[in-house]
Amino acid sequence: MRAVGKFFTGRRLLIGLPYIWLLVLFLVPFLIVLKISLSEPMVSIPPYGPKLGFADGFGGLWAQLKQFGLENYAFLVDEPLFYRSYLSSVTIAAVATFLTLLIGYPLSYAMARAPRAWRPTLLMLIILPFWTSFLIRVYAWIGILKKEGLLNQFLLWLGVISEPLTVLNTNSAVYIGIVYSYLPFLVLPLYASLERMDESLLEAAADLGCTPIKAFWKVTFPISMPGIVAGCFLVFIPAVGEFVIPDLLGGSETLMIGRTLWVEFFNNRDWPVASAVAVILLLILVVPIVLFQNAQVRAEERSS
Amino acid sequence: MKRASWFNATSLVFGFSFLYLPILLLVIFSFNESRLVTVWGGFSTKWYSEIWKNEGLMNAAWVTLRVGFLSATIATVLGTMAALALVRHKRFTGRTLFSGMIYAPLVMPEVITGLSLLLLFVAIDFARGFWAVTLAHVTFAMCFVAVVVQSRLATFDQSLEEAAGDLGCPPVKTFFLITLPVIAPAIIAGWMLAFTLSLDDLVIASFTTGPGATTLPMKIYSQVRLGVTPEINAICTILVVLVTSGVLIASYFTRQQAKKKQANN
Numbered sequence: 001m002r003a004v005g006k007f008f009t010g011r012r013l014l015i016g017l018p019y020i021w022l023l024v025l026f027l028v029p030f031l032i033v034l035k036i037s038l039s040e041p042m043v044s045i046p047p048y049g050p051k052l053g054f055a056d057g058f059g060g061l062w063a064q065l066k067q068f069g070l071e072n073y074a075f076l077v078d079e080p081l082f083y084r085s086y087l088s089s090v091t092i093a094a095v096a097t098f099l100t101l102l103i104g105y106p107l108s109y110a111m112a113r114a115p116r117a118w119r120p121t122l123l124m125l126i127i128l129p130f131w132t133s134f135l136i137r138v139y140a141w142i143g144i145l146k147k148e149g150l151l152n153q154f155l156l157w158l159g160v161i162s163e164p165l166t167v168l169n170t171n172s173a174v175y176i177g178i179v180y181s182y183l184p185f186l187v188l189p190l191y192a193s194l195e196r197m198d199e200s201l202l203e204a205a206a207d208l209g210c211t212p213i214k215a216f217w218k219v220t221f222p223i224s225m226p227g228i229v230a231g232c233f234l235v236f237i238p239a240v241g242e243f244v245i246p247d248l249l250g251g252s253e254t255l256m257i258g259r260t261l262w263v264e265f266f267n268n269r270d271w272p273v274a275s276a277v278a279v280i281l282l283l284i285l286v287v288p289i290v291l292f293q294n295a296q297v298r299a300e301e302r303s304s
Numbered sequence: 305m306k307r308a309s310w311f312n313a314t315s316l317v318f319g320f321s322f323l324y325l326p327i328l329l330l331v332i333f334s335f336n337e338s339r340l341v342t343v344w345g346g347f348s349t350k351w352y353s354e355i356w357k358n359e360g361l362m363n364a365a366w367v368t369l370r371v372g373f374l375s376a377t378i379a380t381v382l383g384t385m386a387a388l389a390l391v392r393h394k395r396f397t398g399r400t401l402f403s404g405m406i407y408a409p410l411v412m413p414e415v416i417t418g419l420s421l422l423l424l425f426v427a428i429d430f431a432r433g434f435w436a437v438t439l440a441h442v443t444f445a446m447c448f449v450a451v452v453v454q455s456r457l458a459t460f461d462q463s464l465e466e467a468a469g470d471l472g473c474p475p476v477k478t479f480f481l482i483t484l485p486v487i488a489p490a491i492i493a494g495w496m497l498a499f500t501l502s503l504d505d506l507v508i509a510s511f512t513t514g515p516g517a518t519t520l521p522m523k524i525y526s527q528v529r530l531g532v533t534p535e536i537n538a539i540c541t542i543l544v545v546l547v548t549s550g551v552l553i554a555s556y557f558t559r560q561q562a563k564k565k566q567a568n569n
Contacts, residue, residue, distance in 0.1 A: 010476065011393065014385050014388055014389050014392075014393075015385075015393060015396055015402070016558075017382065017385055017451075018382045018383070018385045018386035018389065018446065019386075019389075019398070019402055021382055021443070021446070022386075022402070022405040022406070022443070022446075023405070023444075025421065025424070025439060025440075025442075025443040026405050026408070026409060026443055027401075027405060027511050028424060029420030029421050029423060029424040030481075032418050032420065032423045032424055032427050032553050033416075033419060033423055034421045036423055041526075063513065102319075103319065103322070104319075106311070106312075106315035106319070107315050107316065107318075107319035109312070109315070110311075110312035110313070110315040110316045110319070110460065111316070112318070113309075113312055114312070114357055116568040120559070122316070124320075124552075124555060125320060125323070125324075126323075127314065127550060127551075128551060129323050129324070129327070130498050131496075131497075131501075131522070131547050131548070131551050132543075132548065133503065133506050133540070133543055133547070134506075135504065135506050135521050135524060135528075136327075136524075136540040136543060136544060137326065137327065137525070138331070139330070139528050139532075139536065139540065140326035140327055140329065140330040140540075141326055142431070142528070142532050143329065143330065143532050144326060144329065144536075151328060166311045180322070180323075180326070183319075183322075183323065184323075227346070234411070236410040237413075238411055238413060238414075240413065241412075241413020241414070241415055241416060242413070243414065243415050244506060244525075245411075248529075250526060258413055258414075258415045261415050261419065262362060262415060265419065265511075266506075271423070274419060275419065275423070276418045277419070278419050279413070281413065281416060282416060285411075286411070289408060289411055292407075292411060292496060293404065293407050295410075296407060303485075
């Protein structure tokens with residue numbers, strides 16, 4: 001404990017540097033978004049006003065503050081495009097998360113029950129796509145799903161269909177894209193919780209007369225619950241604000257808020273409305289994010 | 305038991321085919337002679353030579369590599385510091401806010417991060433471009449590094465450090481002689497993660513970039529919107545091969561190290 005006094009300045013630097021970095025480049029930007037969401041769009045550079053400043057002293061600052069208003073938010077409420085985007089983002093993300101769980105659970109389960117020697121390799125195979133570019137993985141599906149794409153060629157060749165299916169630029173393609181891109185996020189925590197499970201519990205259940213299926217629902221499933229929760233949050237939260245997938249795989253019917261924000265910002269150049277869209281999106285995501293963080297903290301405490 | 309293992313084998317085959325088939329098809333069709341991406345016209349490597357002639361693509365690749373190296377390196381330093389701060393100091397003013405700021409960017413939609421950073425750069429009159437993209441990438445990548453290093457530090461036996469301290473080793477020296485070698489694999493993994501995140505990022509870079517700082521994902525994105533082309537397949541294949549071999553080599557070394565450690569014990 002002798003080193004504590006000497007280490008004090010080191011400690012300050014250790015905590016201070018990343019802290020200040022995140023304050024300036026993570027927290028402050030949010031406050032700016034909040035501020036601009038209350039401003040009016042203007043034809044100027046940057047395209048919003050009023051700009052805060054002490055040019056006219058405190059009186060001037062107060063006058064500037066009084067110009068702030070909730071017009072942008074009122075606009076979001078009036079314009080059906082926005083609330084429909086929010087609603088459909090949440091719905092699409094929820095459905096996609098459920099589909100990811102349907103595919104991811106058997107996969108994680110099979111990995112956790114595979115021979116011990118295989119497991120590191122299987123885990124590696126799950127992590128590997130995660131390192132591969134997101135954009136590339138989404139792009140890979142375009143060639144598969146489009147009208148003259150590989151899926152339709154294959155199905156036509158099999159004789160299952162006689163007319164090519166339209167999959168690309170529909171919500172189905174968006175679901176496939178989300179499930180595909182976020183599958184590793186769900187499998188990793190789920191596999192971790194299934195792998196830790198003590199298999200003698202299942203033997204005990206069998207001894208007590210449980211059928212394998214009943215033992216699964218009574219023992220395995222509840223034990224894997226923390227993994228399911230963590231995995232589902234890791235899929236759902238980023239999926240709600242997804243831009244690349246709905247933009248490349250979705251069609252005109254696909255309303256997702258990340259894309260709406262993008263269009264509002266880059267195409268309509270309406271920075272205040274884009275900021276208001278971001279603020280509301282964040283408010284929607286605050287609940288799952290806080291739940292997720294609590295789950296993380298609990299897991300951290302359990303492991304330490 | 306028999307039925308269960310059949311089910312497990314099917315899940316594994318189905319799951320991994322789903323994960324790998326699309327990438328595999330992309331790689332195969334990058335060697336397609338025909339301009340029509342989905343019709344096989346014979347084997348050819350001509351699209352790879354086309355890439356080298358494409359100056360815009362090459363410039364973008366160069367920008368991306370520089371941003372990646374710089375941002376990954378800074379993010380690794382800051383992220384490791386943040387991990388040390390979180391694991392070693394259970395009590396300090398604003399710790400909750402700090403850990404919140406570490407975890408939040410992991411799940412934050414990229415459009416929000418991108419928009420907010422852009423608005424910051426505009427507000428403080430910081431030129432958009434190479435440096436703005438680098439700073440933005442450092443910010444979100446350092447949180448990933450922090451999480452990776454933190455999990456490694458959590459299992460680290462602190463009595464080693466205390467022993468070094470009792471023997472009169474100054475804290476900074478202790479860190480470099482004792483702590484750093486133990487957490488090095490996590491730091492390397494963190495750097496690689498930060499680098500690939502930077503290499504991948506389209507959304508945040510699109511918001512914070514300026515003239516002359518087009519990154520490779522932005523270039524790919526703008527071409528993809530016009531349609532699937534064999535050139536894009538080729539450049540994607542190169543990226544996939546690079547990243548995959550990097551990860552495989554790194555994991556090979558970590559495994560060797562783990563084996564050595566086991567042999568020593």
